[in-house]
Amino acid sequence: MTQRIVDHPILGSIEEKEQVSFTFNEKEYYGMNGEPIAAALLANGVRTLRHHEEKATPRGIYCNIGHCFECRVTVDGKQGVRSCLTPLQEGMVIESGGTLPTPVKDWSAKNE
């Protein structure tokens, strides 16, 4: 399944780029060399890039140009990388963040 816009009535055919392989959460995918990681994942039908550190709710791109930090992932061990503006390279190991332990006690009734 591809979500790529191969032909466009005004912009013409998509630019041919070298295909590269990468992994996201240990699964192998292919994308275009140098395109943003978020675009490569969306082209593969992957929208969920991380889960919220506290609530564990799924998150994907929001602004797509680096302002909102919603799309942050871990790339080759480096945390907090914005996938919307990081160019994809051959062999990248990309991982989603998930929930983190919090020292703040939840005082809601169910925990009493």
Add this chain to the structure above:
Amino acid sequence: MNNVIIIGAGPAGMSAAIACAQKGLDVVVIDEYLKAGGRLLGQLYEQPDGSWWNGIEESARLHQQALDLGVQIQLNTPVNNIEHHDGQWTIYTEHETLSTNHLLLATGAAESPIPVPGWTLPGVMSVGAAQVMTNVHRVKPGERGVIIGVNVLSSAIAMELKLAGIDVACMALPKMSQLTDQQAHPKHVLDSLLHVSHMAPSQFVKLGSKLMKNDFMKKLGVTFYPKRGVNMWDIPIQLRKAVIEIYGEKQVEGVTVATIDSNGEIVAGTEENVEADFVCIAGGLYPLAELAALTGCPFYLIEELGGYIPLHNERMETPLDGLYVAGNITGIEGAKVAAAQGTTAGLTIAKQAGFEGLDGEIEEAIQVVEETRDQSYIQFHPEVNKGREMVKEKWEEYVLPLRSI
């Protein structure tokens, strides 16, 4: 030490770089994105003369022109901090620390979000995000989308999505809340759309530009606004429906819309679901000015220009020595105005760096900014000229007491 450092490789920053380099200055342009062009990259629309404004081509042209003039362009380079000591600006990027006597901030604009229940679900994105995914990266944001927020920018992008073969189920207003303000009010939205009636669907004009001249008739127009919406490029535009929730378990599956009255209040029992796999939120643009705030430059809130504006004059100088601004950081306008402001800033910098005899060129460049503004095809705010006058007044107020010292 560089002659000039420019932060932002959009139309303003690149035009400034070109103007500086043409005068022989050595210039570094820094941008955190992976391509030069800024918001210009995604733009694609048909101009009144029938030609297409292609942001990707325009960006590539500016990029190449700058490279040919020897401008250093550092992409993928976020700027984390700016300091000012002994007349010198120090710029801390993620990779290195640079310094200069002349710093231009051309950081552009960011999109205002509109919080709607369910808006953190994967598949919900700003309308600009969908534009960049579609036109620049050529990946569909989804198969069928709903756009929340009806304004100039979202109407233009809705058409761009259709061009790329992406279905837009409808455009609707956000549910009225303390945060949505006038964007949820049908009369206000209709009013602002009429300001751009030359690009609005002909039905709007048929509803009657004449009819809409007074407030009472505008209210009537909204009251009789077709419940099914008005189609523009086959996209139903719903000014009498609001999105009250985005639903989906792991990602967007659709939105719940309800009919609203002419004041934007929900009519109970009218809720219905619209299936979609992506949702765009269009809250409008505001000047992205964090870096200017770090410098201590004075700011003023000017709604006509889209938000908080760093104080500047027509030559694009701020009150701080060696600090300049250009483009959407000075107010939300089109790419052509931003480019003209950039050229003005570049010439001003060249003058301040010691080039003589540039006053005439600078005056001409200021004229070009004003002419470009007057001829703009898309006006983001109908009162932009009033906003610009307000900045001029603030500048006079600010510098006058300094002059008398």
